[in-house]
Structure formats: C-alpha cells, structure tokens
Amino acid sequence: METLKHHIIVAGIGPGSPEYMVPAARKAIEGAKYLVGGRRALSQYAKASGGQQTCAVTRDIDGVMAFVREGLAKADVVVMVSGDPGYFSLLDALRRTFDARCIDVIPGISSFQLAFSRLALPWHDAQLLSFHGRVPKESDLAYAPGRKLGMLTDVQHNSKTIAETLLAHGWPENAFYAICARLSYEDETVERMTLGEAAKHDPVGSCIIVVEEKAS
Numbered sequence: 001m002e003t004l005k006h007h008i009i010v011a012g013i014g015p016g017s018p019e020y021m022v023p024a025a026r027k028a029i030e031g032a033k034y035l036v037g038g039r040r041a042l043s044q045y046a047k048a049s050g051g052q053q054t055c056a057v058t059r060d061i062d063g064v065m066a067f068v069r070e071g072l073a074k075a076d077v078v079v080m081v082s083g084d085p086g087y088f089s090l091l092d093a094l095r096r097t098f099d100a101r102c103i104d105v106i107p108g109i110s111s112f113q114l115a116f117s118r119l120a121l122p123w124h125d126a127q128l129l130s131f132h133g134r135v136p137k138e139s140d141l142a143y144a145p146g147r148k149l150g151m152l153t154d155v156q157h158n159s160k161t162i163a164e165t166l167l168a169h170g171w172p173e174n175a176f177y178a179i180c181a182r183l184s185y186e187d188e189t190v191e192r193m194t195l196g197e198a199a200k201h202d203p204v205g206s207c208i209i210v211v212e213e214k215a216s
C-alpha cells in the first residue's frame with residue numbers, strides 16, 4: 001500500500017449531463033493538473049487549452065495506476081467516474097493500489113438515483129444489482145413477493161436477456177418493468193411495461209432496469 005503526499009480525488013460526475021454533476025466535482029475537475037476519465041468524460045471536461053495532463057481509462061488498469069502514481073509525485077490527481085464512485089467504479093482498483101487515506105471521494109448522482117427519481121419510486125426497499133460485465137448470484141435473482149430490484153446492464157446483459165432471466169427465476173409475467181436509458185441526456189427514454197412484454201421487446205443495453213412485483 002502506498003502512502004502519498006498528494007491526494008487522489010475521485011469525482012463522481014453523475015449520469016452524464018453536466019446539469020447532474022455536483023458543484024464540488026466540477027470545481028475539482030476544473031482545477032485538475034492531472035485528470036483521468038473515460039474518453040467521453042475527457043472530451044467533455046478536459047481543458048482544451050493545455051496545461052493539464054490527461055489519461056483515458058482503458059482496459060489497461062495498470063497503465064492508469066501508473067499515470068496516477070506519476071501524477072501524485074507532483075500534484076493531486078482527479079479521477080472522474082460515472083455516477084457515484086461508491087457503486088462499481090475505478091474506486092475499487094484505486095483502493096487496492098493506494099492507501100485509502102490518500103483518496104478523497106466526491107459523491108455523484110448515481111444512474112440508479114436518477115432512474116428511481118424518474119419513476120417517482122422510493123428505493124430504500126430496493127435491492128441493487130449489477131449485470132455490467134457480471135451476473136448476480138442466483139439467490140439475488142430469485143423471485144419473492146414484494147421484491148424490488150434496480151439493475152445496471154451492459155450490451156450483452158440487456159433489457160431482454162435480463163427479463164428472460166427473471167422469468168426463469170420465477171418472477172411473474174405481469175411484474176412492473178422499467179427500462180431507463182440515456183438518463184439525463186436530451187434523448188433520455190423511460191419505458192414502462194410488464195416483465196412479459198420486456199422479454200419480447202427489442203433489447204436495450206447500458207441502461208437501468210427497475211422491476212417490482214406491484215404496478216408503479
């Protein structure tokens with residue numbers, strides 16, 4: 001574990017639109033000498049005028065950690081992650097590499113929060129799962145009366161395959177099913193249907209799925 005003089009600032013940038021980024025994250029990003037983020041975030045927020053070193057996050061996580069380490073020798077390093085850093089982000093890898101006392105986290109609005117907001121649905125009783133590059137364990141998918149799920153998806157594990165999976169795990173065909181895509185952007189869509197309809201609907205990937213037994 002490496003303890004360092006400068007800090008890593010992990011800034012949640014929210015679901016996408018700058019309107020949904022908290023001001024503290026914006027301030028950290030604007031003042032960053034070393035800035036890390038996905039290609040889309042960098043094209044949105046990196047300074048065009050120079051004076052800032054950037055690193056795009058790719059599958060080469062060791063390369064990203066090396067950039068962070070080199071930057072930290074000179075200044076704080078700001079790492080942009082989508083949504084909130086606490087739910088499936090680069091924060092995990094950063095904590096495995098650097099001392100947590102050198103990491104400051106600025107929370108962001110998670111795509112889950114915005115999806116549940118769009119549906120005017122409380123999520124204190126929801127179970128949050130991720131199908132983003134993984135499959136939740138069987139027991140988390142099983143139907144039980146009154147269960148409410150929020151799910152991250154990817155292109156492979158999409159709205160259709162997840163509906164089929166839930167039906168196979170005993171969820172009723174008439175369960176409420178919402179597909180929330182491109183949240184916060186101008187082309188945002190929130191489609192409400194039943195689980196049975198979702199299994200026949202064109203697949204939507206990289207979205208938030210909300211499912212619950214009772215109609216919302």
Ligand SMILES: C[S@@+](CC[C@H](N)C(=O)[O-])C[C@H]1O[C@@H](n2cnc3c(N)ncnc32)[C@H](O)[C@@H]1O
Nearest residue numbers: 015082083084110111152153182183206207208
């Ligand atoms: C690596 S996870 C990051 C989750 C993030 N930490 C959060 O709190 O929202 C990426 C997944 O988040 C979801 N997601 C992120 N932004 C989204 C948006 N604007 N609209 C819908 N889903 C989004 C998708 O399921 C996507 O595949």
